[in-house]
Amino acid sequence: MQLTDIRIKLCEDQGNRLKAFCALTFDNTFVIRDVKLIEGNDGLFLAMPSRKLADHCGRCGEKNHLRARYCNNCGSRLDENRYQRHHNGNGQSHQRVKLHADIAHPINAECRHGIEDRVIRAFNNELERSKQPGYISPSLDGEDMDFYDIPNASQAGSLRPTGSVH
Numbered sequence: 001m002q003l004t005d006i007r008i009k010l011c012e013d014q015g016n017r018l019k020a021f022c023a024l025t026f027d028n029t030f031v032i033r034d035v036k037l038i039e040g041n042d043g044l045f046l047a048m049p050s051r052k053l054a055d056h057c058g059r060c061g062e063k064n065h066l067r068a069r070y071c072n073n074c075g076s077r078l079d080e081n082r083y084q085r086h087h088n089g090n091g092q093s094h095q096r097v098k099l100h101a102d103i104a105h106p107i108n109a110e111c112r113h114g115i116e117d118r119v120i121r122a123f124n125n126e127l128e129r130s131k132q133p134g135y136i137s138p139s140l141d142g143e144d145m146d147f148y149d150i151p152n153a154s155q156a157g158s159l160r161p162t163g164s165v166h
Contacts, residue, residue, distance in 0.1 A: 003115060004028045006122040008037075009140050010130055019044065020123055023140045024115065032104050033140060037123055044123070046116050050100040055082060066099055 005025035011018050022035040036047040054063040062073035070077055106112040129135055 001026050001030075003118055006119055007138050007140055008119075008122050008126040009137060010123075010126055020126070021140055022046070022119055022122075024119070035119070037119060044116075044120050046112070046119055048102040048105040050102050053099055053101055 003024060003026055005023075005028070007023040007025075009021045011020055017039045018036055019039055020037040022037055024032045024035055026032075032049065034049040037044055038047050052065045054065055056063055057071040057074060057076060057078065059076045060071060060074040062071055064072055064078060066082065068078055069080055106115060126138075130137070
């Protein structure tokens with residue numbers, strides 16, 4: 001699988017640690033959006049799209065974020081220390097509390113480094129482009145629609161964006 005397109009949306013406030021949002025396209029067929037490029041203590045890194053981890057209320061069974069103090073459904077008080085049961089570590093004694101889980105992510109360090117290197121180069125190129133007069137920031141919303149604007153798309157049997165046949 002090859003990384004075939006990288007779209008970078010620079011963040012306006014350069015004083016912020018969040019430097020850009022990215023959309024990554026693989027093989028011109030698969031898009032991952034909401035990838036964040038963040039300035040960390042050791043330089044730029046990618047944060048993959050993630051979701052908040054949740055657990056269930058002991059009283060009504062409703063899902064609640066791990067840091068919630070009260071149930072979103074029944075209002076009962078939740079154990080505020082329950083988040084400490086969720087750790088993210090690599091087998092060493094230093095473990096962090098895990099409050100989010102990646103939705104999509106590279107399986108190994110080699111893949112992660114390859115993607116990060118390409119995205120950081122694209123970010124630096126976009127920073128240079130942003131200094132040009134008339135620069136227009138790319139849109140990351142619906143950017144994959146240009147893949148469907150194929151000549152002869154009205155032919156019978158061609159696919160719609162939903163994957164169904166015309």
